Amino acid sequence: MNNFLEHVPVLLDEILENLRKFKITDGVIIDATFGLGGYSNAILENTNCEVYGFDRDPEVLKYANRLKEKYKKRFNFFQKRFSEIDHMLSKQNYSKKKIKGMIFDLGVSNLQLTKKSRGFSFKLDGPLDMRMSKKGIKALDIINNYSAEKLADIIYKFGDEVFSRRVARHIVKSREINPITSTLELAEIIRKAIPGKKKKIDKATKTFQAIRMFINNEIYELNKGLIVSEKFLSHEGILCVVSFHSKEDKIVKDFLNVCQGKSKSFISKFLPPIQSSNKSFEIITKKPILPSNEEIEINYKARSAKLRIAKRTEFSSVFNREAAA
Ligand SMILES: C[S@@+](CC[C@H](N)C(=O)[O-])C[C@H]1O[C@@H](n2cnc3c(N)ncnc32)[C@H](O)[C@@H]1O
Numbered sequence: 001m002n003n004f005l006e007h008v009p010v011l012l013d014e015i016l017e018n019l020r021k022f023k024i025t026d027g028v029i030i031d032a033t034f035g036l037g038g039y040s041n042a043i044l045e046n047t048n049c050e051v052y053g054f055d056r057d058p059e060v061l062k063y064a065n066r067l068k069e070k071y072k073k074r075f076n077f078f079q080k081r082f083s084e085i086d087h088m089l090s091k092q093n094y095s096k097k098k099i100k101g102m103i104f105d106l107g108v109s110n111l112q113l114t115k116k117s118r119g120f121s122f123k124l125d126g127p128l129d130m131r132m133s134k135k136g137i138k139a140l141d142i143i144n145n146y147s148a149e150k151l152a153d154i155i156y157k158f159g160d161e162v163f164s165r166r167v168a169r170h171i172v173k174s175r176e177i178n179p180i181t182s183t184l185e186l187a188e189i190i191r192k193a194i195p196g197k198k199k200k201i202d203k204a205t206k207t208f209q210a211i212r213m214f215i216n217n218e219i220y221e222l223n224k225g226l227i228v229s230e231k232f233l234s235h236e237g238i239l240c241v242v243s244f245h246s247k248e249d250k251i252v253k254d255f256l257n258v259c260q261g262k263s264k265s266f267i268s269k270f271l272p273p274i275q276s277s278n279k280s281f282e283i284i285t286k287k288p289i290l291p292s293n294e295e296i297e298i299n300y301k302a303r304s305a306k307l308r309i310a311k312r313t314e315f316s317s318v319f320n321r322e323a324a325a
Contacts, residue, residue, distance in 0.1 A: 159210030
């Protein structure tokens with residue numbers, strides 16, 4: 001376990017093991033989801049690689065500064081979204097270095113989830129915020145202003161919630177009396193809207209996930225991040241993606257299928273047209289790597305994690321470059 005930042009990174013041993021297996025010992029690794037820096041710190045400790053850490057959340061800066069102090073030139077941090085990495089790497093001299101790994105550990109960090117004021121958790125009483133970047137529209141704005149139809153679409157599309165219409169109707173009914181301002185208030189409205197007894201998984205889970213994904217434009221961002229990995233990883237560099245729910249995992253699988261030159265994307269409107277039948281990635285994990293029982297025991301959050309790994313081939317990008325930009 002990594003105690004450096006009092007955070008337990010998910011599937012970290014498996015990632016380090018694969019870096020070793022694929023001889024990623026130098027060059028640059030992009031940690032696209034820096035969070036509390038658990039992955040970055042372990043990579044800097046266990047390899048001779050440089051790390052470029054990216055995260056859209058301004059609150060992670062203090063953790064990034066600690067690593068900068070410790071590892072100096074071997075570590076650089078950029079407060080940017082996945083969709084800005086391409087521009088960042090192209091603009092600077094950064095792309096001259098060999099990028100040998102790119103890692104995504106999707107979703108929210110413990111830092112975000114456990115801080116009431118960020119409004120991500122349906123278990124803690126906080127304002128309806130949910131913005132990873134602390135910029136743009138808040139959950140409060142959509143919950144109190146969007147029509148029932150629009151809310152239901154979001155809850156269904158991003159949360160796979162079969163009771164999306166009921167949930168949306170209850171939200172609208174409730175806000176007609178008083179604006180909905182807190183996470184606990186919203187969670188209670190959702191629980192009441194969904195029929196049936198209390199379940200093992202909280203009834204508010206799917207709706208909270210959906211709103212968070214919508215607010216943070218997560219599907220678009222993930223597609224953009226994956227395209228960047230295909231563009232910048234050097235030959236034999238590896239892509240590692242840890243996802244936490246089926247929506248994310250499907251996007252990763254779909255992207256890797258498209259990079260096999262076999263199929264066009266059926267689920268993503270964000271992947272640009274394909275111009276080649278070459279395989280730009282070799283899929284290493286036909287089935288995703290799952291956390292061990294020991295890991296789940298230590299860190300319950302890990303239970304739904306899936307790690308997919310792919311290795312960049314020598315072929316150039318399968319995407320139409322201009323459309324990808
Ligand atoms: C699960 S945490 C990563 C934890 C990290 N691996 C660690 O060991 O501390 C995910 C992080 O990714 C960031 N993130 C999510 N989507 C992002 C995006 N589109 N662009 C940049 N950062 C993003 C979140 O702000 C969050 O800090």
